[in-house]
Amino acid sequence: METFSTDIYKIWSESKNIIISTHTNPDGDAVGAVLALAMTVKIIGAEPIILIENYSEKFDFIKGKEYIYDGDNYDEIKPDVFIAVDCGSKDRLGMAEAVFDRANSTFNIDHHVSNDNFAQNNIVLGGDSSSCEVVYKIIKNFCILNKDIAEALYTGIVTDTFGFKYNSTSKKTMEIGGSLIEFGINPSEVQDKVLYEHTTVEVEAFRRALNNLKFDGDIAYTYLSYDEIKECGVSNGDLDGIVEYILNIKGMSISVFVYGKKDGRTKISLRSKKIDVNKIASTFGGGGHLLAAGAIFDGSVEEALNIVLNEIKKS
Ligand SMILES: [Mn+2]
Structure with missing residues (x-):
């Protein structure tokens, strides 16, 4: 993963527009992962554009929303790099699939065992708790995380593990959770917002x-x-x-x-x-x-x- 991250860093940091997208009907892991990636991409000097469907207001507290594309014509988007995250197959990208097809360089970051490795670069860790766990393992090697990125990733992990409860929660998942808490996020507040509060x-x-x-x-x-x-x-x-x-x-x-x-x-x-x-x-x-x-x-x-x-x- 360390060497792999070096290659990823080189491609991402040398590109202009990086499109970041996820599956239709996005859940907390999808939302957390795209927003964390967008904030990371910005830090390393590229321009992130997020393509994502409207998501539940319970995830509104996650930062990085300014990178979400607010136009209405995907045809105008000129993708350099395309990162699909938490997306088991290309058609799950929905409207963004056509943009994926036009990109020079494509990445598929995921944790679904059913993932069919549809991109040029596939970082699919089927045993991992969440895509946010995979994203963390990649970006920690070349980006100094901050509180906002940590909160986004923590939200995704909490969503997909139901608060570190599911079998997919490993020792490593918990260690990553611990590292993210160190950035000053409020873990119980995140759990309340994501898992327990209902409209x-x-x-x-x-x-x-x-x-x-x-x-x-x-x-x-x-x-x-x-x-x-x-x-x-x-x-x-x-x-x-x-x-x-x-x-x-x-x-x-x-x-x-x-x-x-x-x-x-x-x-x-x-x-x-x-x-x-x-x-x-x-x-x-x-x-x-x-x-x-x-x-x-x-x-x-x-x-x-x-x-x-x-x-x-x-x-
Ligand atoms: Mn997921």
Whole structure:
């Protein structure tokens, strides 16, 4: 990694525009990683431009937002370097995919086991807790971090490990967390903002999801139709906690949450305590991690639920 970081530093510091982007429907790891990278790129003398979809207001406290592209025409962007982060495959970049294709030099920084190494330079550490952990390991070799970068990275790690709780949390993850705290961030405040505070809108979505909750053996599953999502006024990012919550019901070892999207397709989220849900998600063209994965299904909420439950029972 040390030698690799030297090469990365050379390419990044000698470029003009560095486009930094992540997956659609960005979570805290995605947001923290792009903002931390943008602040780093600025320090080493390049011009960062972040391409990211609107994200949950719970991540608004993270600094570096001034680097987010606020134009409306991606065609005008002239990418020199393109860094995709927390993104398992190129199509997950959404609108930014076309910009990726025009870049001279491309980087793929990620921790998804399902990552298909789509860039020229792939730094994919499948066992790592979060993309922010991977970003930390890269940038600490050539950039002196500051409090803002530390807070962004800490947020990503906390999001993806649920506060250093998941199995993906290693000794190294905790050591990195410790190093980040040394920059003067407030760790319990970050955890409160990211994991525990909920808007009334989120709670309304939660209430409805729990109302739809069903059990099938050790599978807990629920759904929200697109109409229900519209009625609550909830955005995709606000629905993250539901699938986690129902996995923790005693006696359950798999949880499924599906919801209708505006385009008529259905988002599937899977969590597990034992079986490989990455494999299940991959049968629907999705992916993620062993115990946490997702996919977009081309069909209704009802069809998605039926098909997923069948796949789980087969596995
Ligand atoms: Mn992640």
